[in-house]
Amino acid sequence: MSAADERARWSTLLPQTPIRFAPDFAWGVASSAFQAEGGDVPNDWVEAARAGRVPPNPGNGFWTRGEEDLRLVASLGLRHYRMSVEWSRVEPERGRFDASALDHYRALCDAAAAAGVTPWVNLFHFTHPRWVAESGGLLAIANRDAFLRYVEHVGRALAPHARHFHVSNESMVYVLTAYLMGVNPPFVQDATSAFTMTRHVLALHADAHRILKALVPQPTVATIEVYLDARPEDPADALQRQAAERFDAWYHGTLLEALATGWIRLPGREPEEIPHLRGALDLYGFNYYNATSFGAQGPGSWSDLADPPVDGMRRRVFPGGLEDGLVRVATALPGVPLLVTENGCPTDDETFRIRYLASHFAALDRARARGADVRGYFHWTAVDNYEWHEGFGAHARFGLIGFDPATQERSVKRSGRWLAEVISRSVLDPAGVP
Ligand code: BGC
Numbered sequence: 001m002s003a004a005d006e007r008a009r010w011s012t013l014l015p016q017t018p019i020r021f022a023p024d025f026a027w028g029v030a031s032s033a034f035q036a037e038g039g040d041v042p043n044d045w046v047e048a049a050r051a052g053r054v055p056p057n058p059g060n061g062f063w064t065r066g067e068e069d070l071r072l073v074a075s076l077g078l079r080h081y082r083m084s085v086e087w088s089r090v091e092p093e094r095g096r097f098d099a100s101a102l103d104h105y106r107a108l109c110d111a112a113a114a115a116g117v118t119p120w121v122n123l124f125h126f127t128h129p130r131w132v133a134e135s136g137g138l139l140a141i142a143n144r145d146a147f148l149r150y151v152e153h154v155g156r157a158l159a160p161h162a163r164h165f166h167v168s169n170e171s172m173v174y175v176l177t178a179y180l181m182g183v184n185p186p187f188v189q190d191a192t193s194a195f196t197m198t199r200h201v202l203a204l205h206a207d208a209h210r211i212l213k214a215l216v217p218q219p220t221v222a223t224i225e226v227y228l229d230a231r232p233e234d235p236a237d238a239l240q241r242q243a244a245e246r247f248d249a250w251y252h253g254t255l256l257e258a259l260a261t262g263w264i265r266l267p268g269r270e271p272e273e274i275p276h277l278r279g280a281l282d283l284y285g286f287n288y289y290n291a292t293s294f295g296a297q298g299p300g301s302w303s304d305l306a307d308p309p310v311d312g313m314r315r316r317v318f319p320g321g322l323e324d325g326l327v328r329v330a331t332a333l334p335g336v337p338l339l340v341t342e343n344g345c346p347t348d349d350e351t352f353r354i355r356y357l358a359s360h361f362a363a364l365d366r367a368r369a370r371g372a373d374v375r376g377y378f379h380w381t382a383v384d385n386y387e388w389h390e391g392f393g394a395h396a397r398f399g400l401i402g403f404d405p406a407t408q409e410r411s412v413k414r415s416g417r418w419l420a421e422v423i424s425r426s427v428l429d430p431a432g433v434p
Helices: 003-010 033-037 044-050 062-075 099-114 141-158 171-180 191-215 238-261 320-332 350-369 414-425
Strands: 026-030 080-084 118-122 164-166 220-226 230-232 283-287 291-295 298-302 338-342 374-380 401-403 410-412
Touching: 026 118, 026 338, 033 062, 033 080, 062 099, 062 401, 062 410, 080 099, 080 374, 099 118, 099 141, 141 191, 171 191, 171 220, 171 238, 191 220, 191 238, 220 338, 230 238, 238 291, 238 320, 283 320, 320 338, 320 350, 350 374, 350 414
Parallel strands: 026 080, 026 374, 080 118, 118 164, 164 220, 220 283, 230 291, 283 338, 338 374
Antiparallel strands: 291 298, 401 410
């Protein structure tokens, strides 16, 4: 395809007029501990890699270069850094907490502050210590108790150094991929377990929220979920429509109702009320990548265009899902501010990444015009990192910053410089979009 044809694919998605951002709009980046640090840690993903089920993860060097990354990010005008704590480093064996690991994360929070960057600490991003995985995962009550002890431990250690916390990244995706689709550890494919786990992750969120609120001075404790805009591939197909609706009712329906009311309603189960789940969030962390289609061949990605741009992981670009999703969450949770806690695309083409960002900023702006109180935007990710099923493949790089695998030396990409310019001017100028 010619460059002009590729540009034409984006024509209806890119902004036509300047988009302005308030000076206090929170610009940041998001990452997760295991994806950036990698290494031979005692967790379930390392075990899965040993078994050949997922790619190995040498990391991008963040464990040793974290402070340098924070300074680099700050130099681009990005003032917020969403990181996570790797549970298996902090508690490598049940009940044995490693003080040096906690010191490391504490130092990282302090380094962020020294660089003028606010740390946002997430406590669970898909990976479990091996001892949790080997003893029934979070389906086992002893492990759910252990998770809450870990939350308390980390909250206590980091509280004076960080004040923004997330209990978990994308609990619903965790349930979906690990317990319903069976593609992530512990590779379970069972609706009953998935519904049980849905209940558990929501209850854990409520409990952990309460723990962190009591420990941290002036805390923000936020949830994070990815918006999966579910669409039938063929709207005339009743089965596909039904599949998309049922998915949405479980995934967004259960979640938003639970956060708004404290009631958990799952198919085939008695409704359960967890009173302290109602309003258990100071902010809603909204992740978005693309829309999901339900088609004859199973799930895929969806766009309203016949010939949309397609990212490095073969996903159709659909910024409209960001707009509609933000408005939907804002309506379901009135009074709760929103933060885009992840958005970005896998590609090795910097023109593509800049267009992807510009088209999603336009969608974010439309959502604000429709009343969504969006306080900021965190890009996934800073330095290219491990993408769960793709490893470090060139097609699966989400970073604004690349690195040399031999030397781990960082280099800011064209998209990083473009975003720095948007941030410094507080304006996205359509003329600056290639
Ligand atoms: C996850 C990240 C992942 C990203 C890109 C998000 O849903 O939180 O861990 O790397 O998607 O696939």
